[in-house]
Amino acid sequence: MSTLYDKIGGEAAVDAAVGLFYDKVLADERIRHFFDGLDMERQHRMQKGFLTFAFGGPNNYSGKSMAAAHRKLVDEKGLDDSHFDAVIEDLGATLVELGVPDELIAEAAGIAESVRDAVLGRG
Numbered sequence: 001m002s003t004l005y006d007k008i009g010g011e012a013a014v015d016a017a018v019g020l021f022y023d024k025v026l027a028d029e030r031i032r033h034f035f036d037g038l039d040m041e042r043q044h045r046m047q048k049g050f051l052t053f054a055f056g057g058p059n060n061y062s063g064k065s066m067a068a069a070h071r072k073l074v075d076e077k078g079l080d081d082s083h084f085d086a087v088i089e090d091l092g093a094t095l096v097e098l099g100v101p102d103e104l105i106a107e108a109a110g111i112a113e114s115v116r117d118a119v120l121g122r123g
């Protein structure tokens with residue numbers, strides 16, 4: 001059965017989406033401050049890791065848990081649901097621009113939702 005990742009277009013789609021998504025996140029006044037001062041490599045790890053995950057892609061990510069990766073942001077910078085909502089919105093806008101059908105966008109948002117509590121340190 002083909003996964004959402006395959007349906008969206010696999011790694012090529014992730015690569016196409018990374019640049020667009022990055023521009024939206026950094027232009028988004030609700031969340032851009034979380035990325036201030038991060039080097040490009042870390043930025044890229046976040047964007048690509050986020051998109052691959054949201055597309056249900058191959059789980060090559062071997063870094064920290066979602067909770068550990070975002071703990072400082074929650075504890076020191078007040079990362080909360082409103083910021084999570086903003087990222088999901090930017091993801092949706094990115095995929096609309098790439099011509100991804102609505103039902104696949106909804107699927108990607110659903111996958112991202114599945115780690116909301118972990119990212120926000122609620123378990």
Ligand code: HEM
Nearest residue numbers: 031034035042045046049050053063069083084087112119
């Ligand atoms: C589905 C939700 C999310 C996923 C799958 C995700 C994924 C990731 C991944 C894979 C990393 C890299 C961790 C590492 O290798 O060190 C990361 C780091 C990061 N994430 Fe997320 N993220 C999500 C939500 C968010 C949200 C809502 C924000 C802020 C608005 C955010 C901001 C960041 C930042 C700033 C880093 C870098 C932290 C650092 O390097 O110190 N993430 N995220």
